[in-house]
Amino acid sequence: MCKLAIAMCLLAAAGTSSAAIPMLNYTCPGNLDVHADEGGPVFINGKETKLKRFNDNYYEASGAGVTLSISINPDGTPTVSYTGPKRANGICHVASSASTGxxxxxxxxxxxxxxxxxxxxxxxxxxxxxxxxxxxxxxxxxxxxxxxxxxxxxxxxxxxxxxxxxxxxxxxxxxxxxxx
The missing domain is CATH 3.10.450 (Nuclear Transport Factor 2; Chain: A,)
Known part of the structure; x- marks a missing residue:
């Protein structure tokens, strides 16, 4: 039990720099699946991205030629949009389990x-x-x-x-x- 408590404390301390990233399960146009557990990291189609924190309410996650813009609204809900190759861009939407393919x-x-x-x-x-x-x-x-x-x-x-x-x-x- 003591080992579990220590491990949870270490996990909490390790995630403090990106603790404002909420749990994300989104789909974006172009067959992009976005996932993150609370605190990150962020994944695009199962591959971990590079996460850049601008402030507690705005992050960018980059990978696979795509940049995600993650804004945290005052009520704590995220807004996710993307920019991709050849000027592709759009708003991402909350994914349902069935829509993930x-x-x-x-x-x-x-x-x-x-x-x-x-x-x-x-x-x-x-x-x-x-x-x-x-x-x-x-x-x-x-x-x-x-x-x-x-x-x-x-x-x-x-x-x-x-x-x-x-x-x-x-x-x-x-x-x-x-x-x-």
Whole structure:
């Protein structure tokens, strides 16, 4: 338990420079999928980008010939737009699980393992029975699988990053402290 507490503190300290990046699951014109767990990093089509922080409310993520502009609105919601090759540009929209398209076979096979591992980790962290938790989103990326879980009574969902072997690398509450 002490090792877990130390690891979570180190993760929190490591993410302080980009702590304002919210969880992102967006699609942009041109078949671009954008994903980030709260605090970053940001991925475009599963590849990690270079993140540049201008201030607490504006970031740019660059990679694969694309630059994402990420603005944090006063209510905390993000606005994401992109600029790509040959003057391509546009506004990105929140992705639904169904709109992310078919995942590669290896990712499809790892989703149930990732979901089960995340549900177990969140159940343990929240002391809520696993059968009362609900998976609300699953996003696969090169770094692993991101799973978002709804917890009864919580003001915001929990988020897990699960590696390809089914190990939970990080399980964290996405809301403000005190919400569970």
């Amino acid at each position: 078919p995942a590669p076979a290896t990712a499809r096979n790892s989703k149930p393992n990732a979901e089960n591992a995340c549900l177990a980790a969140v159940a343990k962290s929240t002391n809520v029975a696993r059968n009362n938790l609900k998976v609300i989103d699953v996003m696969t990326a090169e770094a692993g699988t991101g799973v978002t879980v709804s917890v009864p009574g919580a003001n915001a969902p929990w988020s897990c990053l699960v590696d390809r072997q089914g190990r939970v690398e990080r399980a964290m509450y996405t809301g403000k402290e005190g919400g569970r």
